[in-house]
Amino acid sequence: MKNALGGLFMVGLPGTELDDSTRNLINRYGINNFILFKRNAENPEQIRTLCLGLADACRAAGLGAPLISIDQEGGTVARLKxxxxTEFPDARELAESERAEELLTDYAKTCAKELLAVGINMNLAPVLDVSPAGLGLFMERRSLGGTPEQxxxxxxxxxxT
Structure with missing residues (x-):
């Protein structure tokens, strides 16, 4: 039961290292899904060490490989800079370009390569909200467009990709 329930949660970490409270969540509740934020990331080597520590702790607890995620959307929502x-413009800027498909493919490939290199195996992007232009909403820049089809x-x- 522990493993089944723990797999339903994704938790953040308090700092840049694997701490006792996170180990407790893994061992006691079977948590093996994590989200990293800017507060968790100093440099590639530190991120890699943190992700390897999470994987080792999950394995030692008899859990599957952890899902380690981050928001690396581009623009103002990029935890790793x-x-x-690689720093990318926001999704709307890429989507509105005449070369949208080429630029978005490059974004996806580059992010995947860079994130996997440090042990992050899930990017919480793209945002799939539909946000019409001109309303002044923050989501507009994070969205790939103003119509469901786009x-x-x-x-x-x-x-x-």
């Missing part, structure tokens, strides 16, 4: 990580087409491209 240069010089070690968001579905471009979202599928990013997800399957």
């Amino acid at each position: 240069g010089p070690d990580f 968001v579905a087409r471009l979202g599928a491209l990013v997800i399957t």
